[in-house]
Amino acid sequence: MHEIVINLHMHTVYSDGTGTHKDIAQAAIKAELDAVIVTDHNVLVQGVEGFYRVGRSRLLLLVGQEVHDQDRDPQKNHLLVFNANRDLSTLADDPQSLINGVNEAGGLSFLAHPRDLANSAFNEPDISWEAWDVHSFTGLELWNGLSELKTVLHTKLNGVFYAFLPQFIAHHPMLETLQRWDDLVSSGRRVVAVGGSDAHAMHMHMGPLHRVIFPYDFHFRTVNTHVFIPEPLSGDVPTDKRMIYEALAQGRCFVGYDLPASTRGFTFKGRGLEQSVIMGEEIPSKGGVTLQAHLPKPAEIRLLKDGKIIGIWKDSQACAYSASEPGVYRVEAWRNYLGLKRGWIFSNPIYVR
């Protein structure tokens, strides 16, 4: 399996972002990403997918959309839609019909910023996911860069601080979202976690101050989704697109906060009597399963089963655990950065059945 780093969930001038697809591609190449998935609000932009090049570097830009009901007040239940190949925003008024429509079109759906609280200092409403009775969606956005920003901006002055020092913003995925995800996968469902930036490259004006806050290339160095595909990217758009979406559908991916240190090289594997698997895959419990995680640098490793911590390895680069019982096993890694212990890696589970 080959690891590629992608950033997903971002906006251009086609909705409320300030950059073009070309700007995004150039910023992503600068941040050394392999691919991005651009998701404007309620529009599927045609004709921009493909490889973009700067010098010898190239980047695959894919296009999905972020769909929500614009007549709803407040405008909750945002859904990221990938690979549906048609505009599904006409189904926005009913989240389950929308998810069904995505599935019928052969696409993938991820609940965007499941917990996204109101912010009174900036007059932003709560736009969390609320329709928790839905089923048959692919996964959820475990960590969203913008929702987290809303939780730290208590005053306008705070806004200025974080506009100039955005590296202080990201701490970890919202604990309620982690809990929600654990509850879903522990109940026997397959729910894939991805990390999204929700990059807009917003312009901030306050008196004489004018600054692009959270520019695209900053986002592309922070919360990324690392995806495992069977072959390196080939340069053929349909082939590469299929490999990426198959991996995301399966959950062969992890969320990496790449700013404190690159998370490239992280692995989480399971070896049983007859087969070996990686994150996102299933393996029989019969005869026991050896779970192994390996990190690119030492950190605090936590192994969780059905949402509960069953092992902690401090300042370690690897861990192994012999799982004799069925369960949903996943790994987290935490690292000190700018004076705080922050979430660094969140794997998708290995499902021991």
Ligand SMILES: [Zn+2]
């Ligand atoms: Zn949204």
Ligand SMILES: [Zn+2]
């Ligand atoms: Zn968004």
